[in-house]
Amino acid sequence: MENGKLTEKQKELLEAYGVIQEQFGLSPAAARVNALLTVIDKKELTFDEIREILTLSKSATSNAINNLMTLNYIGYRTKLGERKRYFFSRMDQWKESFKKNMTGFREYNKVMKDILIERTPETKEYNTKIKELTEFIDYYIEEATKIIDDWEKR
Amino acid sequence: MENGKLTEKQKELLEAYGVIQEQFGLSPAAARVNALLTVIDKKELTFDEIREILTLSKSATSNAINNLMTLNYIGYRTKLGERKRYFFSRMDQWKESFKKNMTGFREYNKVMKDILIERTPETKEYNTKIKELTEFIDYYIEEATKIIDDWEKR
DNA sequence: ATTTTAGTTCTTTTGGTAAAGAACTAAAAA
DNA sequence: TTTTTAGTTCTTTACCAAAAGAACTAAAAT
Numbered sequence: 001m002e003n004g005k006l007t008e009k010q011k012e013l014l015e016a017y018g019v020i021q022e023q024f025g026l027s028p029a030a031a032r033v034n035a036l037l038t039v040i041d042k043k044e045l046t047f048d049e050i051r052e053i054l055t056l057s058k059s060a061t062s063n064a065i066n067n068l069m070t071l072n073y074i075g076y077r078t079k080l081g082e083r084k085r086y087f088f089s090r091m092d093q094w095k096e097s098f099k100k101n102m103t104g105f106r107e108y109n110k111v112m113k114d115i116l117i118e119r120t121p122e123t124k125e126y127n128t129k130i131k132e133l134t135e136f137i138d139y140y141i142e143e144a145t146k147i148i149d150d151w152e153k154r
Numbered sequence: 155m156e157n158g159k160l161t162e163k164q165k166e167l168l169e170a171y172g173v174i175q176e177q178f179g180l181s182p183a184a185a186r187v188n189a190l191l192t193v194i195d196k197k198e199l200t201f202d203e204i205r206e207i208l209t210l211s212k213s214a215t216s217n218a219i220n221n222l223m224t225l226n227y228i229g230y231r232t233k234l235g236e237r238k239r240y241f242f243s244r245m246d247q248w249k250e251s252f253k254k255n256m257t258g259f260r261e262y263n264k265v266m267k268d269i270l271i272e273r274t275p276e277t278k279e280y281n282t283k284i285k286e287l288t289e290f291i292d293y294y295i296e297e298a299t300k301i302i303d304d305w306e307k308r
Numbered sequence: 309a310t311t312t313t314a315g316t317t318c319t320t321t322t323g324g325t326a327a328a329g330a331a332c333t334a335a336a337a338a
Numbered sequence: 339t340t341t342t343t344a345g346t347t348c349t350t351t352a353c354c355a356a357a358a359g360a361a362c363t364a365a366a367a368t
Binding site: 200201202212213215216217220237238239 | 313314315316317318
């Protein structure tokens with residue numbers, strides 16, 4: 001499969017992975033670009049190859065690529081004497097994703113704790129549940145961070 | 155604060171928590187309803203109280219409530235001789251949220267593994283990275299599940 | 309029996325985002 | 339110097355989801 005075409009199976013995987021990426025908040029175009037770069041049997045693709053395979057407009061391609069670049073989901077390399085950029089999916093950014101996830105939890109918990117502070121002491125049972133939740137999240141953040149660290153220095 | 159009105163601080167927390175909930179995929183209205191039920195100093199609120207405090211239309215209120223009910227984010231109780239329902243935020247559904255999160259990871263990994271199977275063996279370095287990622291996710295699912303179990307039977 | 313309550317369901321409107329298309333730009337090639 | 343390449347940026351269009359509003363419904367109260 002050294003040409004640019006995709007097999008049926010690859011197309012299927014491209015769509016499946018694309019949908020998953022959309023659920024992670026990417027636009028359809030960005031999701032497909034990242035999926036394409038993950039699925040295709042090439043080290044990297046140019047702007048126009050991406051454009052053609054996905055039949056996207058130049059602007060959609062450009063914006064999708066730039067989004068993915070800012071998120072660090074993709075990168076590019078250049079070739080001496082060529083102006084084109086060769087894009088590839090960064091498979092090593094998932095550490096950051098997991099850490100960002102933890103940040104999300106932290107923010108969630110900050111608000112939860114503030115809510116608890118403001119609540120009337122009268123709704124005791126309910127407050128206890130909130131307290132328990134914040135404690136669990138603190139615990140989860142700590143333990144999850146540990147397991148990630150353990151994996152990294154394994 | 156036994157009346158229905160919110161303090162400034164509560165309004166602030168309502169908005170802040172609402173935004174977080176939106177990021178978790180809820181519509182603005184549903185996010186605010188759940189935030190309101192979390193922030194307010196009452197055990198529960200009726201349809202019309204929610205409606206009035208959030209100045210939502212009946213349909214928006216109805217749909218938001220029903221969404222939150224299906225997701226099990228809120229519940230309601232009834233009072234003898236009354237037709238109204240009294241809604242409250244379920245603070246005990248987070249276990250399910252975490253488990254759903256794991257399901258998401260599992261699905262992600264399923265696709266990733268399929269992609270790896272389909273890939274040409276030529277891009278060895280890249281394939282190794284994918285493999286590592288899937289292994290990490292399997293590991294993370296397992297360890298995170300343990301974390302949750304440990305907390306539950308603590 | 310009819311009116312009110314407590315919503316639900318249907319239809320329309322609004323608002324926002326993604327993608328297309330076209331115009332533009334800067335560097336390199338011819 | 340003009341043309342081509344490799345995109346970017348701006349404007350317009352298309353679509354979709356959320357909310358509003360209005361019509362409807364079923365139970366309860368009067």
